[in-house]
Amino acid sequence: MIPVLLLMLLQLSLSVHKTEKATCFLKNSPSLSRDGELIIGSFFPMHSVQVRNSNELNLNIFFLVSYSQSLRWLHKNYQQVLALLFAVEEINRDPNLLPNISSLGFHVYNAYHSGERTLESSLRWLSGLGQLIPNYSCYGQDKSVAIIGGATSALSIQMGTLLELYKFPQISYGPFDSTLSDKAQFSSLYQMAHKDSSLHRGMIRLMVHFEWTWVGLVTTDDMRGEEFLWNLRKDMIKYDICLAYTEKLPVSERRHTESQDQFMPRIMQSPVRVIIVHGDTDSLMILRYSQPVFLFLWKVWITTSHWDIPMRPQWNDGYSFHGALSFSQMTKEIPGFKSFLRIVNPSTYPEDPLLKEFWCSAFKGLKKLKNEEPNECSPNGSLETLPLQFFDMAMSDMSYTIYNAVHAVARALHEMLLVTSEKEPIRHGETLEAQPWQLHNFLKSIHFNNSAGDHVFLDDKGNSEAHYNIFEYLFFLNDTENMVKVGQFIPNAPYGQDLTIRNEAMVWGWFEPKVPQAVCSDSCGPGFRKTPREGEPVCCFDCPLCPEGEISKQINMKHCVKCPEDEYPNKERNHCLPKAITFLDIKEPLGMSLASVALFFSVLTVLILGVFVKFRDTSVVKANNRALSYTLLISLTLCFLCSLLFIGRPTAATCLLRQTIFGVVFTLAVSSILAKTILVVLAFKVTKPGSRIKVWLQPRVSNCIVVLCSGIQVILCGIWLGISPPFPDTDIHSEPNQIIVECNEGSVFGFYSVLGYIGLLALASFIVAYLARSLPDTFNEARFITFSMLVFCSVWVSFLPTYQSTKGKAMVVVEIFSILASSAGLLGCIFIPKCYVILLRPHNARVRSICLEKLKGLANE
Structure with missing residues (x-):
């Protein structure tokens, strides 16, 4: 678009060059001007354009078109004009700066955020005429030396394309843009603003501070917006922060009705609470005009100061941005600037029509805001009385940069004056003839300390990273508003010290006492x-x-x-939590109960042994082989007592003794039953006189059976203890909240060999007793043995799966219960009936004695 317009302009230049010389004294087109020997041109966005249809802009750009009915003041931007005026007056008063020049002047133009109008204003400045004459400068316009403009990157590029043809220095005061640092394309353009490449880091640090991880982004659909989006996403990944959505808005031209994209309903309907706004006031003017009036959005906005929150088209629509956080570049206060603002009014500068126009518009708007009749312009009013949406007494980032830009141009002119005077002294009455292209060599190397003490560079390499103050925008129910500093961000500070937030100064929404949640x-x-x-x-x-x-x-x-x-x-x-150390303790109810049962049965067994010893000469005791009965009762007593070894905290001694003693005494008991069963069967099988089987009925045979069977078990236990004996151990995995102190059996094969051998003897006894079930009813010893072994085998067969399925203390309880139950079964089935006969049925005892005598007689024959 721009190159085509330039070509058209150059074609027209030949036809109008000669005929338009007489028009040099027509009224000039700047909105404001101050005469001086050297002129600085400036382009500030002071008005917005209101149109109903974009076709209305299809006008001939070579003719002045009146937009007076469609212009609307952007009041807050007038501070930029005042910053320019303050800097020029300060320079003109300084005797050490430009001493051979009577005054420095300026021209102020409105910067329209559109290619057509920006190009039109630039051509007007170059020609100095009310009517556009390309490639022609009106008389006296050769005193213009530089342009201060470019509130946005788009404006800087549009102006720079034209100004580059004439090598006019353009000093951009808008946000820093890396695209404009390309000197091959923009050799005559200089950026005053600090680099803001750390802005995304500051916003991310703020989100990390408040634990916001689910945010939205509104940015401009241009290269600067894309660069910010790329950097933001790249660093968000490090902190697990996500973008819920990204709204890329077309770069606005400050028109009220230019976009039909319904992005605001999407923002309102989204559950995302925190929204980042990246862009400047001009580029995102559409966001302001799309904002619903008198509506609480319940959002937290994070913006930059380039998008001025209080600057809005409606009077009372600040509710939606209450609590918004704004990153503003950290600057020092320029001495005298606030005092200058306090005294500014139309009577102070009566020759300034732009000030009078601004003054009337601002104070009429203030009265309209207060529902008063706007019948006068309050000529004696003060800028301090204007609300924040009309004017800010604190110097903005752009005003600060404009102030520095004016001083940079003045100091560059001063350096050029010194160099020129050294070559050819300036005579009295002569003025410095400064050509714009000559200023570049001095602007490139200029650096100085401004009146606030900040170091100012025009070289992109010299520009440092910006430091940021964080302000919170507050809009109160009485329609007053304020920007309160709540923190700061220093990019080059160590992590943890770079971000400072005053949490006690924060205000969250209208009805939220705490930090809002912004998470998916x-x-x-x-x-x-x-x-x-x-x-x-x-x-x-x-x-x-x-x-x-x-x-x-x-x-x-x-x-x-x-x-x-x-x-x-x-x-x-x-x-x-620490695990509890657990084992079957004698002090706990279960351990005490089992110990009591064991002692009870052991005492009962001893009493039965005493009965058998006392009535040893009775036929019942004799018929049951007294030696085997005594051995069995003693072994059963030991069986009951050996269960006590399983109660209490395991030690090395108890672990070694519990299983070996249990195996030996149980083998002794089962061996005694086996011998008793064999003798009973053999006694009733000997029916022929002189049978050789009578040899096996001798007492020493039964003793040998007991000793042999027990000896084998002793050998098995000895091998077990010799290879891998039991030892105290802890089980930390079976129970989640307990450390079980137990005996590790060492060799599992050895343990089950001992149990298996006992089971083998018990099975043999059961089989032999079962085969002897047909003995005479009056002598039912085989039946008692059969039943006792059935109980014994049932207990231990049930023991194996139960033992395997339990852990810790329950495993010990199962084994103790099996020992007590099987021992009690043997005691009850074999000896209780005999004690009943001995003590309560002595007649049955005599019958048994007669049967025994007959049995002995048959054996002797």
């Missing part, structure tokens, strides 16, 4: 872990409970950690 998913608290949702951003996740045995002490932990082996998780799984 609520944080996973201690005891939970963060698992990402498939196909969704990392900020959207689920929070399942930590697995068994694991905890998480912090929020949003991606992985739970296991507790140490001697600790276990609490119910909430956010803390590890």
